[in-house]
Amino acid sequence: MTKRVYISIGSNKGERFQHLQHAVNRIFENIGTIEFISKVYTSPAFGFESDEFLNACLVVKTDLLPETVMKTLLDIEAELGRTRTDSNGYEARVIDLDIIFIDDDIIETTLLQVPHPEMHKRRFVLQPLNDVAPRVVHPVFKQLVCELLQSCTDDSVLQPINECLKNPIERxxxxxxxxxxxxxxxxxxxxxxxxxxxxxxxxxxxxxxxxxxxxxxxxxxxxxxxxxxxxxxxxxxxxxxxxxxxxxxxxxxxxxxxxxxxxxxxxxxxxxxxxxxxxxxxxxxxxxxxxxxxxxxxxxxxxxxxxxxxxxxxxxxxxxxxxxxxxxxxxxxxxxxxxxxxxxxxxxxxxxxxxxxxxxxxxxxxxxxxxxxxxxxx
CATH class of the missing domain: 3.40.50.300 (P-loop containing nucleotide triphosphate hydrolases)
Structure with a gap:
């Protein structure tokens, strides 16, 4: 069964935009067709001191099972140079790939929690998500994404950059x-x-x-x-x-x-x-x-x-x-x-x-x- 997966992507180390584009390419090649790509935003590091992030959001159609999608995203992160640590704290990263929604599914497993439990608190997630899915309803809170953005208490300032990520399907x-x-x-x-x-x-x-x-x-x-x-x-x-x-x-x-x-x-x-x-x-x-x-x-x-x-x-x-x-x-x-x-x-x-x-x-x-x-x- 085909599902829509909403994926948040971010990077604040090295060639940040290139890391995002490489991630988009790998997601297309290994997970499914990308329907929409948000603007790319600069955002301050959230919860720790570090360089600014670039953040965006994708809507992907896939036939893969949810946990398979998550495992594939972890493999893509590793391929692009991210090493996850056992620490639960925030840290700088070459690439960060998180599942925000999978249609209106509610999933709680050791590997995967959907909707993402912290998404409503993070403007760097909600702003790009609002670009591509403003009318999507949070399956737990029963609120639209645009409503979650309006009520978000995170006062981080995001700025769109002039460069856009390319959808690999255009080839x-x-x-x-x-x-x-x-x-x-x-x-x-x-x-x-x-x-x-x-x-x-x-x-x-x-x-x-x-x-x-x-x-x-x-x-x-x-x-x-x-x-x-x-x-x-x-x-x-x-x-x-x-x-x-x-x-x-x-x-x-x-x-x-x-x-x-x-x-x-x-x-x-x-x-x-x-x-x-x-x-x-x-x-x-x-x-x-x-x-x-x-x-x-x-x-x-x-x-x-x-x-x-x-x-x-x-x-x-x-x-x-x-x-x-x-x-x-x-x-x-x-x-x-x-x-x-x-x-x-x-x-x-x-x-x-x-x-x-x-x-x-x-x-x-x-x-x-x-x-x-x-x-x-x-």
């Missing part, structure tokens, strides 16, 4: 394109990738409505009987859906990402239909295909057959469990043959056979980099 720029299609074999992960991209990059998500097709379970039971009605129903549905979704302008989204391209109809039908049926089908397809907008980039997620079968078993759709390796191999070959001769749009083939971008954030960021690099080099 992946898709918003200057209109339409990205994510394609792949059965079980390749195209829906998972499309969904994650839509959430992280404010994209309109278009998902294939395969679950509503009454012919699909029947096809896996008797392919020769139900292949033609299955492919015809898919073609009609894909044509209608993609035409409707691409024609509906969404002013609040930056681009469209879909987990299929309508051309898959021709690829699958070439495998499933008899020759005379396929010729008729292909004629109908090209009549309809001329009217459909083409993607700016067509991404094909290649996975070997063994990994495809593992994914199919894992997601547990009963009617897919008997899919033969030979059928998956034919689909892969059909896609690769089609893409080899494609001139209507840009194509990026990404081999993800040794990647798990659903459960491994580093793999997800690698895939984003592969897609982003295709745009920057074309």
């Amino acid at each position: 992946f720029n898709f918003s200057h394109h209109n339409y990205i299609a994510i394609e792949g074999n059965i079980g390749a992960g195209k829906t998972s990738l499309s969904t994650k991209m839509s959430e992280d990059f404010n994209a309109k998500l278009v998902l294939e409505r395969f679950a509503d097709n009454p012919f699909l379970p029947k096809f896996y039971e008797d392919a020769s009987r139900y292949a033609f009605p299955l492919e015809m129903s898919f073609l009609a549905d894909r044509y209608q859906q993609i035409s409707d979704d691409l024609s509906q302008l969404d002013l609040f989204k930056d681009f469209i990402v879909s987990d299929y391209d309508v051309f898959k109809s021709l690829i699958f039908s070439r495998i499933t239909l008899e020759e005379d049926e396929f010729k008729l089908y292909r004629k109908l397809f090209y009549i309809m295909y001329k009217e459909i907008a083409k993607p700016d980039l067509y991404v094909y997620l290649y996975q070997n057959t063994e990994r495809l079968q593992q994914n199919i078993k894992k997601r547990g759709r009963q009617y897919e469990q008997q899919i033969a390796d030979d059928y998956l191999n034919k689909i892969n070959l059909g896609y690769l043959e089609f893409l080899k001769n494609q001139k209507d749009f840009k194509v990026k083939i990404i081999d993800i056979s040794n990647k798990d971008f659903v459960n491994n954030r580093a793999d997800y960021l690698w895939v984003l980099g592969e897609i982003s690099n295709e745009f920057s080099t074309n």
Whole structure:
């Protein structure tokens, strides 16, 4: 389950701003997508005599468990040079990373206390937090962050600096394109990738409505009987859906990402239909295909057959469990043959056979980099 984590970051030793930026980068790489970053403020040391701090606050979306987030933050602190001592007193530090809120959770463990028990007393926490979450309610005090800031008795004076921390997600720029299609074999992960991209990059998500097709379970039971009605129903549905979704302008989204391209109809039908049926089908397809907008980039997620079968078993759709390796191999070959001769749009083939971008954030960021690099080099 995705949660929003509100993280306070601070530094008062060495290259303070660089330490904050390094921390932001590591949080993005190891914990999740950063939605908001506050201004950076100078603030006096709180509770002890030392150099001024730089402080900021982040809002991070993550699928990690709360204690895993905390352990990861401690690892990032250690990586950036902080050595925590057994002392309970205040001290200068290269980097300080604290969890303030995790949605509206209340957590009390040996490792983690959420909400942070001292946050309401510290202006260096509340001021940056108010930049990014003024209307968030403290789950214990039942007060808004902006209200906590107004009533805070800490009289420290904070000043914003002119420099802003950069959000690492900006290295992946898709918003200057209109339409990205994510394609792949059965079980390749195209829906998972499309969904994650839509959430992280404010994209309109278009998902294939395969679950509503009454012919699909029947096809896996008797392919020769139900292949033609299955492919015809898919073609009609894909044509209608993609035409409707691409024609509906969404002013609040930056681009469209879909987990299929309508051309898959021709690829699958070439495998499933008899020759005379396929010729008729292909004629109908090209009549309809001329009217459909083409993607700016067509991404094909290649996975070997063994990994495809593992994914199919894992997601547990009963009617897919008997899919033969030979059928998956034919689909892969059909896609690769089609893409080899494609001139209507840009194509990026990404081999993800040794990647798990659903459960491994580093793999997800690698895939984003592969897609982003295709745009920057074309």
